[in-house]
Amino acid sequence: MNEIIIELTKNNIKPSIHRIKILEYLRDNRTHPTVDEIYLNLKEGCPTLSRATVYNTLSLFVQSGIVRPLTIEDREIRYDYNTEDHGHFKCEQCGFLSDFEVNVAQLKYEGLEHHEITNKDVYFRGVCNKCLGNKKS
Amino acid sequence: MNEIIIELTKNNIKPSIHRIKILEYLRDNRTHPTVDEIYLNLKEGCPTLSRATVYNTLSLFVQSGIVRPLTIEDREIRYDYNTEDHGHFKCEQCGFLSDFEVNVAQLKYEGLEHHEITNKDVYFRGVCNKCLGNKKS
DNA sequence: TTATAAAATTAGAATTAATCTAAATTGAAA
């Protein structure tokens, strides 16, 4: 809780109660939750919470670089507290979105001379081991 | 035109006039167009065309693997006729979505043992050279 | 403390990409 306040303050974000709760939720739930997941879960302990606040707050966090937005889904954005270098795998069967190790920073590329690159994402898709195991072939 | 029909037939897709036009449009416009871009452009030469047909057809193409859907945008899907190994860069300033060279296939990763991977995407974001050049700093 | 201004939050309306639905059209057999 205290670390969350420090992190917000360090990033020039005033640590309001909602901002603390939302960042805390992301820190403690590494499932890459959607806006609605965050909203519905926090609403229980804070019935006055508005969806707009969750949207506003997450935009603020993304701008400050303390959380990362994931656009691997077609329709809705997911949010990741882990901004370290790692890839994301989406199982097309069960929908689960998992992390995997990949060295994106060292990835060699060409054709972006004189571009400023602020963000790199690696998205894989397929079927996870669990879903493959369940399949009676 | 003829090659398009051959490509569709090879993938067990009956080459209806709309399917031909849509695939032709993707082949000739490598700007990663959205559904609406495709729809509005083709509607001129084919006023009866429906949005639903564009959606249906693109889903069909994606399933067959002859076009690739890009989810680099938050809100809408873009489509790429080029299914070869390459990365995508989105300029946050002008919105342009460009290709770049990157060897995704040879990318080393860990943590997806016994997963079936059907698709790999590399998305970079930032500011393109053109936008950087325009900026009077 | 009290007054004032700025920042944060709110509910609900508006927007819009994508999906769904049920009817109409087309095209290939029989």
Place this chain on the structure above:
DNA sequence: TTTCAATTTAGATTAATTCTAATTTTATAA
């Protein structure tokens, strides 16, 4: 021609996100 499945269609529906304008909270100054 008749029949049946595949394709296409317009418009309704869904749902994530954004917008708006009002309200509440917090900070600052007198």
